[in-house]
Amino acid sequence: MQIATPYLMFLGDVPDALAAKTAYGIKDWRPDWCIGQMRLPGCNADLGIPDMTLEEGLAKGCRTLVVGVVNAGGVLPDHWIAEIVAALEAGYDVASGLHVRLGAVPAIAEAAERRGRQLHDVRHTTETFPTGKGTRRPGRRLLTVGTDCSVGKKYTVLALEKGMRERGLDADFRATGQTGVFISGRGVAIDAVVADFISGAVETVSPAAAPDHWDLIEGQGSLYHPSFAGVSLGLLHGAQADAFVVCHEPTRTTMRGVQHPLPTIRQVIDLTVQLGRLTNPDIRPVGIAVNTQALGEDEARRLLEGLAAEYGLPATDPVRFGVASLVDRIVADFPAT
Amino acid sequence: MQIATPYLMFLGDVPDALAAKTAYGIKDWRPDWCIGQMRLPGCNADLGIPDMTLEEGLAKGCRTLVVGVVNAGGVLPDHWIAEIVAALEAGYDVASGLHVRLGAVPAIAEAAERRGRQLHDVRHTTETFPTGKGTRRPGRRLLTVGTDCSVGKKYTVLALEKGMRERGLDADFRATGQTGVFISGRGVAIDAVVADFISGAVETVSPAAAPDHWDLIEGQGSLYHPSFAGVSLGLLHGAQADAFVVCHEPTRTTMRGVQHPLPTIRQVIDLTVQLGRLTNPDIRPVGIAVNTQALGEDEARRLLEGLAAEYGLPATDPVRFGVASLVDRIVADFPAT
Structure with a gap:
């Protein structure tokens, strides 16, 4: 998995900072990659970086919309889906730490395919690995x-x-x-x-x-x-x-x-x-x-x-x-x- | 995962007994469940149980077609797909030990859904489990x-x-x-x-x-x-x-x-x-x-x-x-x- 940087951080309308724990961790360790944040009405998390629209983020060079938040109940709310689809339409890849796979949401899968954008589900992996060999390697x-x-x-x-x-x-x-x-x-x-x-x-x-x-x-x-x-x-x-x-x-x-x-x-x-x-x-x-x-x-x-x-x-x-x-x-x- | 018994054993046209190792294991330990075998022309495995058609298996009470064989190259050959679809049409569930998921083959998925039959991919699991708790339990x-x-x-x-x-x-x-x-x-x-x-x-x-x-x-x-x-x-x-x-x-x-x-x-x-x-x-x-x-x-x-x-x-x-x-x-x- 290789995620294109820099990031526009999507915080949705999470009720508190804890629900955006992943986003805070990214901002703490890779401040240069976190160009802006995108928050919906009611959002109670704030990374302390500029609020941006999708268009503003693109203008600043953002390549991936990062969904570094937890959604209550494990179901992706419709108004988040609409924003994610809009990001794909605008030309972003989307990377998510949600339990729900982005590709399992038909509107998101369809938009990504149509626009040729990458969806990264960080919690899941479709990559196949060999079994470990235990052979010593340099480094x-x-x-x-x-x-x-x-x-x-x-x-x-x-x-x-x-x-x-x-x-x-x-x-x-x-x-x-x-x-x-x-x-x-x-x-x-x-x-x-x-x-x-x-x-x-x-x-x-x-x-x-x-x-x-x-x-x-x-x-x-x-x-x-x-x-x-x-x-x-x-x-x-x-x-x-x-x-x-x-x-x-x-x-x-x-x-x-x-x-x-x-x-x-x-x-x-x-x-x-x-x-x-x-x-x-x-x-x-x-x-x-x-x-x-x-x-x-x-x-x-x-x-x-x-x-x-x-x-x-x-x-x-x-x-x-x-x-x-x-x-x-x-x-x-x-x-x- | 709960597989309906007894079984009709599908051996396809595997080149040797090794490719049907799983089927032999089932027959050895659950002979009563292995009512018959279904082999295609060219099959070089033989469980030593009666050869049966789908109809004969049903008449003997078989409920699941068991694909207990390995397919070369990991791709399900078309003539196996046709037999599996025919089994679903006839009223069997299908259980498979293949690397390929049965449900990933559109013809199979479609037939199972239309006929209301179960597909069991024994190598995969869609079941979700809790994390282990380590609490002592009786037995x-x-x-x-x-x-x-x-x-x-x-x-x-x-x-x-x-x-x-x-x-x-x-x-x-x-x-x-x-x-x-x-x-x-x-x-x-x-x-x-x-x-x-x-x-x-x-x-x-x-x-x-x-x-x-x-x-x-x-x-x-x-x-x-x-x-x-x-x-x-x-x-x-x-x-x-x-x-x-x-x-x-x-x-x-x-x-x-x-x-x-x-x-x-x-x-x-x-x-x-x-x-x-x-x-x-x-x-x-x-x-x-x-x-x-x-x-x-x-x-x-x-x-x-x-x-x-x-x-x-x-x-x-x-x-x-x-x-x-x-x-x-x-x-x-x-x-x-």
């Missing part, structure tokens, strides 16, 4: 793993991409989730791939590269999550990670959506190394990334210092304290060839 | 796991179903692969489920049951297979297995389709227990099933005796020597409540 790879879902895996690799590039390293974010696909303009929502092809899809998303090139692969789920551990394992095997960062949220008491307790960071490190060795015998941890949002600054610093001492790894909150310590460790552990 | 569950793919996991659970029922136990085969779905008339090809829903699909396939009821769940892949370990792990977590049998093929030197060496049976037992504990802390091995086809009888017996002594578990070849020793162990380890 370096870092994967974020977690004690749970939604603990900052995407944020951490995006912050690392920025931090490593600032140090002159050759590093690319590799998306495996829907927001990540919008942010990189390519990639695969790995949770939408048919089960047999998880590791193969990751091998495709992060192909052979130059020896010093880093692919920074967005992790998903947790090896300890009873709903999603299979996805996490296929991702780990396909990534053939040389390095991994453990992401953690310290205030959570049960894993997201289930009643299971959180594993310790130690358990996650040990199991990731144990299982990751199947496709990369040299896999090693290079840091810990903690979401300390719920903690005061002193408390956050004490927690991170304690973790760094306990695990012998840099520990940071990428949002609050940056990723310099992680980049230092990566540079030290993986000298240029 | 007992046995899962077959493997040192590799294609080492007898389906055969072993089917043999156990037969053997346990003969001992008066309440046991049901639970299919997770396409041949298994035909054999049980229900289930899900787990490798075709979208990645996020692997464990949830298994929870659906093997729901809460009476305390002494056994679900015998067909395993897939191997936790040590770099292509499919994610599927195997999601299956293990969803199954919440109380007991597992390790399946093994002793002459293989690398894992199927890749260059990785086979794990030992010990490694498979240890990792299955370690990872399976996430959703069932009491998981335990109850036996080893070895495909000894490539060995002479004496050699096979020596191998099995050696394994039994080494692991303290019954070891058998279910095809050659039956599953009585496995059933003995299950009865001993899990007394009636």
Whole structure:
């Protein structure tokens, strides 16, 4: 999937910012690609970028209308359909993170075909992948793993991409989730791939590269999550990670959506190394990334210092304290060839 | 997916028995459901059951035409389409293990809709599943796991179903692969489920049951297979297995389709227990099933005796020597409540 940039961001008439979470993520990480926003009457989200009509967006160079919002009830409302059809008529591609496939709406499918425009359903994939082979490929790879879902895996690799590039390293974010696909303009929502092809899809998303090139692969789920551990394992095997960062949220008491307790960071490190060795015998941890949002600054610093001492790894909150310590460790552990 | 029985087996004009492997599997395990076979000129497969026309099959009570064959090139030949349409016209449902979806062929889709018949694409699933919850549910569950793919996991659970029922136990085969779905008339090809829903699909396939009821769940892949370990792990977590049998093929030197060496049976037992504990802390091995086809009888017996002594578990070849020793162990380890 390759989405043409830049984007006009469609927010519809969502009731709050949370319903436009994906759009905010895209704007935060790719501000240059987010030229304008298009909002309908009643919209309560605002990306803080210029409001534009379809015509104004085209004049500014926009190529894709991005539907980065959640629609209540899973059904595409008629007035959204009308706007999407109008965008196709005007010459936009349309990329959507909705559960509903754009192509399943006859008016949209018909307009796209007639006008020769692309429809991208980021939550779905029609691409076919080979099964994973587990054969070592050149290039370096870092994967974020977690004690749970939604603990900052995407944020951490995006912050690392920025931090490593600032140090002159050759590093690319590799998306495996829907927001990540919008942010990189390519990639695969790995949770939408048919089960047999998880590791193969990751091998495709992060192909052979130059020896010093880093692919920074967005992790998903947790090896300890009873709903999603299979996805996490296929991702780990396909990534053939040389390095991994453990992401953690310290205030959570049960894993997201289930009643299971959180594993310790130690358990996650040990199991990731144990299982990751199947496709990369040299896999090693290079840091810990903690979401300390719920903690005061002193408390956050004490927690991170304690973790760094306990695990012998840099520990940071990428949002609050940056990723310099992680980049230092990566540079030290993986000298240029 | 619930397929109406009994079946008329469609073999088309396949060049050899291998191309009809699924059909042979169904006939072996559900001879009572396989009323007749329908072969086209040039067919080189023969299930050893009466050849029948569509009309003769209907007269014998057949309700579903089963396309249990592989078509070369992945494209459905026109003369097969004509037969499938004729079956729908005659009043059959059609169930297929082809890669091509029946409903993607306009003539077939149209005939099914017009006649109100069901199309079952066993390799695909349109069913939506919840994500797995990992919550313990009543009933007992046995899962077959493997040192590799294609080492007898389906055969072993089917043999156990037969053997346990003969001992008066309440046991049901639970299919997770396409041949298994035909054999049980229900289930899900787990490798075709979208990645996020692997464990949830298994929870659906093997729901809460009476305390002494056994679900015998067909395993897939191997936790040590770099292509499919994610599927195997999601299956293990969803199954919440109380007991597992390790399946093994002793002459293989690398894992199927890749260059990785086979794990030992010990490694498979240890990792299955370690990872399976996430959703069932009491998981335990109850036996080893070895495909000894490539060995002479004496050699096979020596191998099995050696394994039994080494692991303290019954070891058998279910095809050659039956599953009585496995059933003995299950009865001993899990007394009636």
